[in-house]
Amino acid sequence: MATKKADTGAEDSPARSNFHLDNSLRAHLETNADVVTVINKPVKEKFVGALSAKSERPILFENVEEHPGFRVLDIMLKHRDLQARALGVSEDDYLKTLAYRLRQPPRGFKTVEDGPVREVVLTGDDVDLTKLPILKHASDVDPALGTMVFMRDPDTGFHNTMHCYTTVTGRNTGNGLFLTPHCVQILQKWIDRGEEEMPIAYVIGVPPACEIMANFSGMHMDIWGEADMFGTIMDQDFETVRCETVDLEVPAHAEIILEGVVNLKQRELQSGGPTPLMYRIPRESLQPVINFTAITMRADKPIYRNYQTTPETDHQVIPRLCHEAILYNRLTEMGVPVKDIRFPTFGGAMSCILQLADVPRDGIVNDALMMMMSCPWNNAKMSVAISADTDISSAAAVYHAIATRCDPARDMFIVDRTRGSLWDPSAAPIPDDPVGHRVVGKVGIDATIKGRHDVGDFELAWPEGWDEAHLADYLD
Numbered sequence: 001m002a003t004k005k006a007d008t009g010a011e012d013s014p015a016r017s018n019f020h021l022d023n024s025l026r027a028h029l030e031t032n033a034d035v036v037t038v039i040n041k042p043v044k045e046k047f048v049g050a051l052s053a054k055s056e057r058p059i060l061f062e063n064v065e066e067h068p069g070f071r072v073l074d075i076m077l078k079h080r081d082l083q084a085r086a087l088g089v090s091e092d093d094y095l096k097t098l099a100y101r102l103r104q105p106p107r108g109f110k111t112v113e114d115g116p117v118r119e120v121v122l123t124g125d126d127v128d129l130t131k132l133p134i135l136k137h138a139s140d141v142d143p144a145l146g147t148m149v150f151m152r153d154p155d156t157g158f159h160n161t162m163h164c165y166t167t168v169t170g171r172n173t174g175n176g177l178f179l180t181p182h183c184v185q186i187l188q189k190w191i192d193r194g195e196e197e198m199p200i201a202y203v204i205g206v207p208p209a210c211e212i213m214a215n216f217s218g219m220h221m222d223i224w225g226e227a228d229m230f231g232t233i234m235d236q237d238f239e240t241v242r243c244e245t246v247d248l249e250v251p252a253h254a255e256i257i258l259e260g261v262v263n264l265k266q267r268e269l270q271s272g273g274p275t276p277l278m279y280r281i282p283r284e285s286l287q288p289v290i291n292f293t294a295i296t297m298r299a300d301k302p303i304y305r306n307y308q309t310t311p312e313t314d315h316q317v318i319p320r321l322c323h324e325a326i327l328y329n330r331l332t333e334m335g336v337p338v339k340d341i342r343f344p345t346f347g348g349a350m351s352c353i354l355q356l357a358d359v360p361r362d363g364i365v366n367d368a369l370m371m372m373m374s375c376p377w378n379n380a381k382m383s384v385a386i387s388a389d390t391d392i393s394s395a396a397a398v399y400h401a402i403a404t405r406c407d408p409a410r411d412m413f414i415v416d417r418t419r420g421s422l423w424d425p426s427a428a429p430i431p432d433d434p435v436g437h438r439v440v441g442k443v444g445i446d447a448t449i450k451g452r453h454d455v456g457d458f459e460l461a462w463p464e465g466w467d468e469a470h471l472a473d474y475l476d
């Protein structure tokens with residue numbers, strides 16, 4: 001059936017399926033050159049974030065005026081076709097493949113002696129982060145990294161990962177926003193052992209499949225760290241090298257590694273940068289001081305992977321891709337006919353959409369919506385179910401379905417006083433809560449075709465030739 005297609009640029013992106021993934025970011029960009037926009041003109045660093053956020057596809061800046069030795073890349077995973085390329089499968093196979101691979105055992109690391117990421121090794125006074133194209137994410141905050149970090153669980157030795165917004169405060173110092181539950185637990189383990197420092201590595205420029213995995217959030221700490229699953233997600237061995245100054249292993253084929261230590265005794269008041277909701281809540285928090293001890297990188301114009309935070313960028317998407325796959329597994333277990341699940345960029349990381357493959361029996365949709373609303377992560381305040389003929393990537397199509405397929409009196413339900421997002425300005429702060437937790441209601445919206453009525457009444461009318469006739473073909 002024809003659908004209104006959102007403007008994701010996906011028409012330029014032919015489906016690919018089941019190809020072997022490249023083991024480096026630069027090889028991935030070469031393989032996928034047909035969807036990469038390369039900007040050769042000189043660009044001032046202050047415009048790189050804005051230009052990136054205006055692109056729907058990967059965008060590579062070859063000539064950032066202030067940082068001639070580097071390239072800058074953003075928008076690698078914003079849309080489904082790009083996510084499918086990251087896993088080497090077709091769009092239709094993407095979600096079930098990610099869900100399947102997450103249920104596989106960890107492949108761990110293949111440790112090698114040397115790798116391209118060690119072509120240049122800078123230590124001591126040569127460590128200067130101000131040389132890197134680390135960018136500001138809004139006009140009122142300092143330059144910050146949004147990249148993946150590796151930290152080791154001292155009990156298991158597993159390499160846990162997350163993306164850590166880190167404000168650069170000097171040539172070799174920063175403040176890191178250690179927000180995720182596992183990261184907070186691991187920091188506490190090092191503190192409980194009486195340590196003063198915890199080794200950390202910032203991993204910049206890896207294949208996008210690793211970025212999907214690095215943001216996994218679920219029960220895993222007693223059996224693997226996210227980095228142990230990089231090879232599992234990529235369906236191949238994953239090569240790592242030992243760091244120069246800290247006891248960690250990092251991807252051998254990365255572009256840039258920043259090694260350092262987290263000072264466990266010293267915290268500074270610092271902005272956490274704009275959240276994926278586009279707000280600045282909390283405005284400031286106490287963040288540990290990081291001392292950078294080494295930079296290792298490729299010799300040939302290393303690619304700095306930026307993650308512009310707002311308005312609709314990779315920042316809304318990447319942390320929620322594993323959530324989608326975990327929900328796929330749970331809903332499928334319940335017998336829900338899942339076609340797709342998204343935390344769409346246009347929902348500001350506060351909304352989850354379930355697309356059903358067919359019209360299910362009465363009762364299934366409400367159970368599915370309850371599962372979404374009560375998922376571990378505070379990103380499904382507004383949970384919506386749609387049918388297979390509604391374009392899940394189009395806010396307009398989803399809104400149309402809500403307006404025309406939902407009887408608010410029976411197809412919407414609100415649950416009062418549930419876990420709210422730390423970042424949601426509409427949620428009520430819990431007085432004196434040390435972390436700043438909030439309380440908020442949640443809404444489930446059934447915007448699917450209603451099996452209780454004549455299903456034929458829901459069929460959409462499109463002009464003849466809608467998929468074949470393109471206006472551009474008739475312009476002079």
Ligand SMILES: [Mn+2]
Nearest residue numbers: 160161182216
């Ligand atoms: Mn974890």
